[in-house]
Structures are given as structure tokens and as C-alpha cells.
Amino acid sequence: MREVFTTFLRLGLTSFGGPIAHLGYFRRTLVEERGWLDEPAYARIVALCSVLPGPTSSQVGMLIGLVRAGAPGALLAWLGFTLPSAVLMALIAWALGSAGGHDPPVWFAGLLDGLFAAAAAVVAQAVLALGKSLCTDAPTKTLAFAAAIVALALRPLPGLQWLPIALGAACGALWFRDAVRAEALPIRVPRTVAAVAALVFVALLAVTVLPDGPVVALLATIVRAGSLVFGGGHVVLPLLHGLVADGLIGERQFFAGYGAAQAMPGPLFTFASYLGFANASPLHGALGALAATVLIFAPSFALIFAIAPVWNRLAALPGAGGALRGANASVVGLLGAVLYDPIVVSLGTGWPRVAIALAAYALIAVWNVAPWIVVLGAAALGALLGS
Structure with a gap:
């Protein structure tokens, strides 16, 4: 178990580039270097996680931890991979003064503009890349x-x-x-554990229909995002954006955090750590960050234990492959809608933000510069222009 935690902690500190890149890091470290499982077993685990809602790379890590060290291994794999970026995102929320109660520095507005512009570039690149791979016919x-x-x-x-x-x-x-078809997974989960996990997942979904209130709205939005996201980390953006409509965080603060998340190693879902800290409900600060971090990943954790034992039968059902294909295509459209409104609409016509967004997109899409480098550069340039 210690080996699982330290291995995934190292991956959590060094795995930049988003979920697809994370899967490459996992394969090199866990299949080639450490030999925890072979190539076919790794491919089957990736196939399962690709059709489940939630963060694919985090779910792959949970399953590999489960294979290596049982249920505690799944928990420690998630903790090691998630902890670095979750702590950093909460610290960023504190440093930006989102919930600290003090006045922001003079360069703060420019920094927000830079992060917002970088987020626009990242989302635009994600829409085009996903569209190319997931929307292949009429x-x-x-x-x-x-x-x-x-x-x-x-x-x-x-x-x-x-x-x-x-x-x-x-x-x-x-x-x-x-139809999606897969061979047997190298995982054994008792039926009782799978049943309890399924009940936990249903209980989490019940949070989303509780009576309204600031804290409930926060928790419901976080759980909904963790339960219904298909297609990778970027799709969490429109689901979490409901916090802006609920008046729990400002538009610019929201996209500043999303932009900062691009510069983090580990899962993009730790954007929830930032929102949990920075939101305006009574549940904010460190406790809010902890609650949001746990709740956005909890549905995925429950699904892993609930679905893994019956994956082979589910994958062979008529229409399973078609449902996945349709959901993936819809993901592209959902991201495209978010790219237009609120991102492009809010970007406006001010030349600094538009110029930073165009430059950021060119660096990411044309020159293949790592998004985290682009985000840091955009934030620094925005702060410089705004000071």
C-alpha cells in the first residue's frame, strides 16, 4: 500500500497535460517500469473507465490501485494522484483573495484577464481536438x-x-x-461491496434534488459534475459553471480558477478544490475545498466498485457502443456551446484579452507548447499589462 501511495504521489506531482497524457504516464510507469499489470489488462481498464462518467485518468488509477493492493490501494492511489493539485488549487484560491477578505493587489484584474484568455484557448483547442476524434461522420x-x-x-x-x-x-x-466489447478485467469485487457502492452512488445523486440553499446548491453542483461528466476533464466546465448562475462565485473568478487548473499536474477535477475554497456560501475556505474535492470524486469511486464486477455483461448489451458514441459526440457540442457562451461572449473585444487568447491558442495548437506553460505565461502577461 505504501508503494501504491508513493508511486501515485509522484505521478500526481509530475503528470501534466490532461487525462490523455496521464494515461501515457500511467502506462510508462505502471506497465513498462514497474510491471504491475500487462498491456492487455491495462487496455481493458482504460476501456472500462472511458465509458464511465467521471475523470478517466483518476478512475484508471483507482482500478490499478485496486488490482495492486485491494480497496485500500484504490483509495491511496486516488489520494496520491489528487493531493498535490488539490492543495495547490486551494492555495491559489487563497492567494487570489477569493475568500480571504482582503483587497486584491493592483495586478489582480490583469492576472484574471490572462487566466481567462488562457482558458478560452484551452477550451477552443479541446473542442477542435475532441471534434476531430469523436465526430468522424455526418x-x-x-x-x-x-x-x-x-x-x-x-x-x-x-x-x-x-x-x-x-x-x-x-x-x-x-x-x-x-457494441462495446471487452475481455474480463483482472479485478475481483464481492457482490456485497458492489451493492453497497451502488447504493452510495444513488445516495450521492439524491443530494442533487435536495431543497435549495447556498450550501446545498454548492454540494449538488459538485456531485452532479462528478456523476455526469463524460469525455474527460474539460467537460466538467459547463456542469460546474452553474455555481456562477447561483451567485456563488463571479464569472471572472470562475474562469481564473479554470485557467489556473490547466497549469496543475494531476486531475483537472481538482478545479472543484478551488471552487470549494473560493465560493461565497457558508461552506468555503479549507473545509469547503475538502468537501468539494471529496464529493466530486466520490461518485467515480462508488461507480468503480459498483460497475467493475458486471462490466463484461454491460459492455456486451445491444446499443452500449452506440450510446457511448452518441454521448461522446454530444460532449463536443456541449463544449462548443460553452466556448461560445460564456467564454467568447465574456472575452469581449478588449485587445489585451483577445490577443493573449489568440497567442495562447497558437502556442497550444500550432506549436504544441504544454498548456500549463501557456497558462503561466498568459497569467504573467495579463498581470504585467494590468499593473
């Missing part, structure tokens, strides 16, 4: 555009950001008849 492209239209229509109803993904999955199950 039906999937149609689903993506339809999902974008539905998402924009639902902007006044921030609690329904998940609906385009659900509709896309339903359409995909009807239209695309290919």
Missing part, C-alpha cells in the same frame, strides 16, 4: 451541433447541463448499432 457531427443548440437553449436552466449528454447517449443507442 451522424456524430449532427449530434454535436444538436447538443450545442440544446445546451445554449438550456443556459437559463443551469441544473440541466447534463441533458444534452443524456439525449446524445439515447440517440446513439438507437442510431449506432455497434
Whole structure:
């Protein structure tokens, strides 16, 4: 168990670049260097996590920890991989004065502009990259555009950001008849444990329908994001953006944190740590960061134990592959809608932010500069121009 924790702590400190890059780090470290499992077993674990809602790389780490050291190994793998970026994001929220009660420095507004512009570039690059890989024919492209239209229509109803993904999955199950198939996973989970995990997942979803209130709105949004995100870390953006509509955090503060998250190693879901610290509900600061961090990952943890034992049967069901394909196409449309509103709309026409956004996009998409380097540079340039 100590080996699992220290190995994933090292990965959490050094795995920059997003979930796809994380899977490359995992493969090199855990398959090639340490030999914890072979290539086919690793590929099957990645296949399972790719069709589950939640952060794919974190779920892969949980499952590998489960294979290596049982249930405690799954917990320690998540803790090691998540802890560095969660602590850093909470510290960033504190340093920016989001919940500290003190006046921000003069360069603060410019720094927010730089982070916002970098976030625009990162989301634009994600939309185009995901569209190229997930929308490969006319039906999937149609689903993506339809999902974008539905998402924009639902902007006044921030609690329904998940609906385009659900509709896309339903359409995909009807239209695309290919099935996802996988061999047996090298995992053994007792049925009782799987049943309890499923009940925990249902209980977490129940949080999202509790009576309104600032704390409940915060917790419901965090749990909803952790339960319904398909397609990688960037898709958490529109689901968490409901906190802005609820008046729990400002638009610029929200996207400043999202931009800062691009510069972090480890999972992008630790954006929730920033929001938990910086939000304006009674549950903020260190306790809010801890609660948000645990709750955004808890649904994934429960799903891992609930679904793994029955994965082989679920993957062979008619329409399973089509549902995944439709959900993935809808993810592209959902991100495209977010790119337009609020990002492009809020970016405005002020030349500094537009120029930083264009330069950041060119560095990421054309010159393949690591996003975390671009984000740090954009923040520094914004602060310089704003001081």
C-alpha cells in the first residue's frame, strides 16, 4: 500500500497535460517500469473507465490501485494522484483573495484577464481536438451541433447541463448499432461491496434534488459534475459553471480558477478544490475545498466498485457502443456551446484579452507548447499589462 501511495504521489506531482497524457504516464510507469499489470489488462481498464462518467485518468488509477493492493490501494492511489493539485488549487484560491477578505493587489484584474484568455484557448483547442476524434461522420457531427443548440437553449436552466449528454447517449443507442466489447478485467469485487457502492452512488445523486440553499446548491453542483461528466476533464466546465448562475462565485473568478487548473499536474477535477475554497456560501475556505474535492470524486469511486464486477455483461448489451458514441459526440457540442457562451461572449473585444487568447491558442495548437506553460505565461502577461 505504501508503494501504491508513493508511486501515485509522484505521478500526481509530475503528470501534466490532461487525462490523455496521464494515461501515457500511467502506462510508462505502471506497465513498462514497474510491471504491475500487462498491456492487455491495462487496455481493458482504460476501456472500462472511458465509458464511465467521471475523470478517466483518476478512475484508471483507482482500478490499478485496486488490482495492486485491494480497496485500500484504490483509495491511496486516488489520494496520491489528487493531493498535490488539490492543495495547490486551494492555495491559489487563497492567494487570489477569493475568500480571504482582503483587497486584491493592483495586478489582480490583469492576472484574471490572462487566466481567462488562457482558458478560452484551452477550451477552443479541446473542442477542435475532441471534434476531430469523436465526430468522424455526418451522424456524430449532427449530434454535436444538436447538443450545442440544446445546451445554449438550456443556459437559463443551469441544473440541466447534463441533458444534452443524456439525449446524445439515447440517440446513439438507437442510431449506432455497434457494441462495446471487452475481455474480463483482472479485478475481483464481492457482490456485497458492489451493492453497497451502488447504493452510495444513488445516495450521492439524491443530494442533487435536495431543497435549495447556498450550501446545498454548492454540494449538488459538485456531485452532479462528478456523476455526469463524460469525455474527460474539460467537460466538467459547463456542469460546474452553474455555481456562477447561483451567485456563488463571479464569472471572472470562475474562469481564473479554470485557467489556473490547466497549469496543475494531476486531475483537472481538482478545479472543484478551488471552487470549494473560493465560493461565497457558508461552506468555503479549507473545509469547503475538502468537501468539494471529496464529493466530486466520490461518485467515480462508488461507480468503480459498483460497475467493475458486471462490466463484461454491460459492455456486451445491444446499443452500449452506440450510446457511448452518441454521448461522446454530444460532449463536443456541449463544449462548443460553452466556448461560445460564456467564454467568447465574456472575452469581449478588449485587445489585451483577445490577443493573449489568440497567442495562447497558437502556442497550444500550432506549436504544441504544454498548456500549463501557456497558462503561466498568459497569467504573467495579463498581470504585467494590468499593473
